[in-house]
Amino acid sequence: MGFIFSPIVFLILFWLALSGHYTTLLLILGAASCFWVLMISRRMGINAHEGKPIHLVSWRIVPYWIWLIKEILLSTWAVSRMILSPGSSVRPQLAKIPANNMSDLSKVTYANSITLTPGTLTIEADGDELEIHTLRADMLEPLKRGEMADRVRKIERGHNREQ
Amino acid sequence: MDGILSIIRDLLLIAGALAVLIGALGVIRFPEVFSRIHAAGITDTAGAGLIILALLIESGFSLISLKLLVIVLFLFFTSPTSSHALAKAAIHGRVLPLTHQDKG
Amino acid sequence: MMLSAALIAILVGMALLLIRAFVGPTIYDRILAVNNFGTKTVLVLALYGFVTERPDFLDIAIVYALCNFIATMAILKYFEYGDLGHVGKQPEDEKL
Numbered sequence: 001m002g003f004i005f006s007p008i009v010f011l012i013l014f015w016l017a018l019s020g021h022y023t024t025l026l027l028i029l030g031a032a033s034c035f036w037v038l039m040i041s042r043r044m045g046i047n048a049h050e051g052k053p054i055h056l057v058s059w060r061i062v063p064y065w066i067w068l069i070k071e072i073l074l075s076t077w078a079v080s081r082m083i084l085s086p087g088s089s090v091r092p093q094l095a096k097i098p099a100n101n102m103s104d105l106s107k108v109t110y111a112n113s114i115t116l117t118p119g120t121l122t123i124e125a126d127g128d129e130l131e132i133h134t135l136r137a138d139m140l141e142p143l144k145r146g147e148m149a150d151r152v153r154k155i156e157r158g159h160n161r162e163q
Numbered sequence: 164m165d166g167i168l169s170i171i172r173d174l175l176l177i178a179g180a181l182a183v184l185i186g187a188l189g190v191i192r193f194p195e196v197f198s199r200i201h202a203a204g205i206t207d208t209a210g211a212g213l214i215i216l217a218l219l220i221e222s223g224f225s226l227i228s229l230k231l232l233v234i235v236l237f238l239f240f241t242s243p244t245s246s247h248a249l250a251k252a253a254i255h256g257r258v259l260p261l262t263h264q265d266k267g
Numbered sequence: 268m269m270l271s272a273a274l275i276a277i278l279v280g281m282a283l284l285l286i287r288a289f290v291g292p293t294i295y296d297r298i299l300a301v302n303n304f305g306t307k308t309v310l311v312l313a314l315y316g317f318v319t320e321r322p323d324f325l326d327i328a329i330v331y332a333l334c335n336f337i338a339t340m341a342i343l344k345y346f347e348y349g350d351l352g353h354v355g356k357q358p359e360d361e362k363l
Contacts, residue, residue, distance in 0.1 A: 117208075121201060122243075166332070183280045184276055190287050195297055199296065203299055234309065237336075248344060
C-alpha cells in the first residue's frame with residue numbers, strides 16, 4: 001500500500017490530474033518531465049523519508065483539519081475585529097510554549113498550525129520549545145492550555161498504533 | 164445551479180472578499196512587521212479558503228475542482244512557511260518585535 | 268455577478284497592499300506586502316477564470332502560486348545571507 005505514496009507515482013498522478021489532455025505525445029512528454037524532476041531531486045539529495053509525509057497519509061488528519069479550520073475562522077474573526085476597531089488595540093507579546101513529546105514532523109505540523117491561525121505566529125522552533133508572537137495576550141491562552149498540542153500528538157499516536 | 168447552493172456560494176464569496184480586504188487593511192494599519200504578518204495571514208488562510216470553497220461550489224465535481232484543491236492546499240502549506248521565514252529573517256536583520264510585557 | 272464583485276474587492280485589497288509596499292518602512296514590510304500581493308493575484312486569476320468561463324486560468328494560478336512562494340523564499344534568503352547559493356549549515360560541511 002505504501003508504494004502509492006512514493007514520489008514517482010505521486011508525480012505521475014499529479015501530472016495526469018493537471019494535464020487533462022491525454023494524447024501520445026503529451027503523455028511521453030509528461031513521463032519525461034516526471035522522470036526529470038525525480039532525477040533533479042535525487043541529485044539535490046532530498047531524502048526518501050522526507051518524501052513520504054506519513055502524517056498526511058493517516059486518516060486521523062481529517063478530524064484535525066476540520067478542527068483547525070474552525071480555529072482559523074474563530075481567530076480570523078478576533079483579528080478582524082482588532083483591525084476594524086478604531087485606535088490601536090495591538091499589544092504584541094512574545095512567549096515560549098512547550099512542544100515536548102513530539103517527533104520532528106509533529107513539531108512542524110504544530111508550528112505551522114500555530115502560524116496558520118491568525119493572531120499567533122511561530123518565530124523560532126528550537127528544541128522542545130516554540131517561540132510565539134501574539135497580537136494580544138489573550139490569544140495565547142488556548143495555546144497555553146495545550147489543546148492543539150494534544151491534538152497534534154494524537155494524530156501521531158494514532159498512526160503508531162495502526163502499525 | 165440550485166437556488167440554495169448559489170446563495171451559499173455568494174455568501175462564501177462575500178465573506179472571502181471581506182477577509183481579503185480586512186487583511187489588506189490590517190497590513191496598512193498595524194504598527195510593525197510582526198503584527199502585519201498576522202494580518203497578512205488572514206488573506207492567506209480565511210480569504211483564500213473561503214473564495215476557493217465558493218469556486219468549488221461553482222465548478223461542481225470535475226478536473227477543475229481538483230485544480231482548485233491543489234491551489235488551496237498549496238497555499239495552506241506554503242503560507243506558514245513563508246511567514247515563519249519572514250519573521251526569522253526580520254529578527255536576523257535586527258528588526259526586533261515590539262512587545263508589551265506589562266500585562267504579564 | 269458576485270464573482271465580479273469579489274474580483275473588484277480583491278483588486279482594491281491589492282491597491283492597499285501596494286501602499287504598504289511603497290511606504291515600507293523596512294525591507295521586510297515590502298517583502299510581506301509583495302508576497303501577500305502574489306497570494307491575492309492567485310485568487311484574482313482563479314476568479315477571473317470563472318468570470319470569463321475559461322478555467323484554463325487555474326493552471327496559471329497554480330504556477331503563479333509556486334513562483335510566488337519560491338520568489339519570496341529567494342528574496343528572504345538573499346537578504347539573510349547576501350547570496351542565493353548559500354546552502355545553510357549541514358553536517359557534511361564540517362567533515363569536508
